Amino acid sequence: MGKAFNYGGNTLEERFWSKVKRLPQDGCWEWQASLDTQGYGNFGMPRNDGTGRYIMKRAHRIAYELEAGVTLISSQHLCHTCDNRKCVRPSHLFVGNPKLNMADCSAKGRLGDRSGENNARAKLTYEDVKAIRESKLPLSQLVVQYNMSKTALAYARRGKTWRGL
Numbered sequence: 001m002g003k004a005f006n007y008g009g010n011t012l013e014e015r016f017w018s019k020v021k022r023l024p025q026d027g028c029w030e031w032q033a034s035l036d037t038q039g040y041g042n043f044g045m046p047r048n049d050g051t052g053r054y055i056m057k058r059a060h061r062i063a064y065e066l067e068a069g070v071t072l073i074s075s076q077h078l079c080h081t082c083d084n085r086k087c088v089r090p091s092h093l094f095v096g097n098p099k100l101n102m103a104d105c106s107a108k109g110r111l112g113d114r115s116g117e118n119n120a121r122a123k124l125t126y127e128d129v130k131a132i133r134e135s136k137l138p139l140s141q142l143v144v145q146y147n148m149s150k151t152a153l154a155y156a157r158r159g160k161t162w163r164g165l
Contacts (some may be wrong), residue, residue: 002105013066018064019032019043019059020032026082027089028084028086028087028092029063031059031087031088038085039085040060040086041060042056042059043057043058043059049063058082061078063090063093065080065088067090068090072095075097076095076097077100078093079094079095080092115163116164124148124162126165128146128160129156129165132146132157133157133159139153139157
């Protein structure tokens with residue numbers, strides 16, 4: 001994991017593990033220090049550029065790297081078998097990729113309904129789609145009204161998208 005750093009008599013590993021609470025009930029080892037906006041643990045790692053500055057890394061990635069003796073590349077996802085974002089227990093982590101991560105998420109029922117208005121990227125409402133399907137106006141006029149592409153509106157009108165209506 002790089003050269004050994006000394007933090008007031010503690011090594012990087014000692015400093016890292018001092019911020020972990022081992023929970024007996026579910027076996028998770030929870031990060032007790034700072035969290036990022038998504039709820040994952042953050043840990044300041046010294047940069048290797050000699051400046052003495054730090055870079056923030058996700059705590060579960062550091063735990064895995066410390067235990068496995070490897071350095072993960074940025075494209076490698078580190079997934080939790082326990083679904084606990086604060087967990088840094090290496091045996092609860094596995095290396096994956098975006099596709100594997102989403103398959104794991106789906107298999108555990110954590111994706112939820114992402115259709116129609118529940119889709120974060122939806123620009124239409126159910127009422128909009130109903131009105132588009134009932135409208136006799138040409139798509140060229142609907143493009144102006146809804147400020148969307150002709151293709152997107154045609155798909156919604158024909159039921160290629162918004163199938164749940």
